[in-house]
Amino acid sequence: MATEPxxxxxxxxxxxxxxxxxxxxxxxxxxLAAEFGLSHLDTGLTFRAVAAALLNSGSDLEDADAAETAxxxxxxxxxxRQALSTHAIGEAASRxxxxxxxxxxxxxxxxxxxxxxxGAVLDGRDIGTVVLPxxxxxxxxTASPSERARRRTAExxxxxxxxxxxxxxxxxxxxxxxxxERAAAPLAKAADAHLLDTTGMDIETAFREAVGIVERVRAxxx
Ligand code: C5P
Numbered sequence: 001m002a003t004e005p006x007x008x009x010x011x012x013x014x015x016x017x018x019x020x021x022x023x024x025x026x027x028x029x030x031x032l033a034a035e036f037g038l039s040h041l042d043t044g045l046t047f048r049a050v051a052a053a054l055l056n057s058g059s060d061l062e063d064a065d066a067a068e069t070a071x072x073x074x075x076x077x078x079x080x081r082q083a084l085s086t087h088a089i090g091e092a093a094s095r096x097x098x099x100x101x102x103x104x105x106x107x108x109x110x111x112x113x114x115x116x117x118x119g120a121v122l123d124g125r126d127i128g129t130v131v132l133p134x135x136x137x138x139x140x141x142t143a144s145p146s147e148r149a150r151r152r153t154a155e156x157x158x159x160x161x162x163x164x165x166x167x168x169x170x171x172x173x174x175x176x177x178x179x180x181e182r183a184a185a186p187l188a189k190a191a192d193a194h195l196l197d198t199t200g201m202d203i204e205t206a207f208r209e210a211v212g213i214v215e216r217v218r219a220x221x222x
Contacts, residue, residue, distance in 0.1 A: 012115050012116070012118055013036065013118065013119035014114045014119050014120060014136055015036070015121040015122070015137045015139070016127035016135035016138045016193070017032070017122070017123040017127065018123070018125055018190070019139075020125075020175075020176050020179070021148065021152070022151050022152040022172060023148060023198060024143065024198045024206055027203055028123075028141060028206060029042065029122070030042075032211070033120070036121075038120050039117060040121050040122075040123075041114070042079070042081070042124075043106070044123070044125075045079040045084055046110065048079075048092075049070075049079055050074060050093070050096055050106070051089050051092035051093040052083070052084055054067060054092070055089065061096055064101050064102070068099075068102055068105055071102045071105040076109060085159075090175075091175075094179060097182070098178070098182045098183075098184060100184040103130075103185055107126075107130060107131045107185075110127075110131050111131055125179055125185070126185035126188070129185065129190045130185045136217065137194075137213065137218070138193035138194065139210060139213060140189040141198060141206075142195070143199040145173060145176070147199045149165055149168045149169035194213045196210060
C-alpha cells in the first residue's frame with residue numbers, strides 16, 4: 001500500500017455521473033468538480049480520442065487490436081475537447097465503444113485517474129455501473145429526447161455547425177439505442193444512483209440539485 005501524504009484525505013472522493021447524450025451530465029460533472037475541488041474526466045472524450053486515432057491512421061473501426069493499442073496510448077490529461085467534438089468522431093466513438101477490449105483498457109485507465117489526489121468526477125455511460133461501482137456518489141442525469149435534441153441543436157448552431165432538430169433527434173435516438181443495447185457495459189442507471197431529470201430545468205437549477213444530492217450523500221456518510 002502506498003503511504004498517504006500528510007494532510008491528504010484517506011479516501012479520494014469519487015463521483016460518478018452517467019446519462020445519455022446531451023442530458024447535461026458533462027456540464028454538471030465539470031461544475032461539480034470545480035465546486036468540490038476534484039479533477040474531472042469526460043470519459044466520452046477518451047472513446048472519442050481512440051476513434052480519432054483510428055480515423056487519422058486510416059485503420060478500420062472494427063480493428064480491435066488497433067483500437068486497443070490506441071486506447072493504451074492516448075493521453076488522458078491532454079484530451080482536446082474542441083478537436084474531438086465533431087459529429088463524425090462521436091459516431092465513430094460509439095462504434096468502437098462496443099469493443100470489450102477497448103472498454104477494458106479505458107475503464108482501467110479511468111479508474112486510475114479517479115483514485116489520484118483528492119479524487120475526481122467522471123462522467124460517461126457506465127461509470128456508476130462498471131468503472132466505479134463503489135463511487136461515493138452516483139448521479140444518473142437524463143432529460144426527454146426532445147429536450148436533449150433541442151439543446152444539442154442549439155449548441156451546434158452556436159458553433160456554426162449545420163443542424164436541424166429532426167436530424168439531431170434521430171441521431172440521438174440512434175446513439176441512445178446503440179449505447180443502451182450493446183452487450184459490453186451498456187448505458188444504464190446504477191441501482192444506487194440518484195436520478196436527476198433535467199427536463200425543464202436550466203443549468204443553474206440542475207447544478208444546485210446536483211450539489212444538494214452530493215452534500216446529502218456525503219453528510220449521510222460522514
Ligand atoms: O459522451 P460522448 O458523446 O462524448 O461519448 C461518445 C460515445 O462514447 C458515446 O456515444 C458512447 O458510445 C461512448 N461512451 C461509452 N462509455 C462512456 C463514455 C462514452 O461507451 N463511459
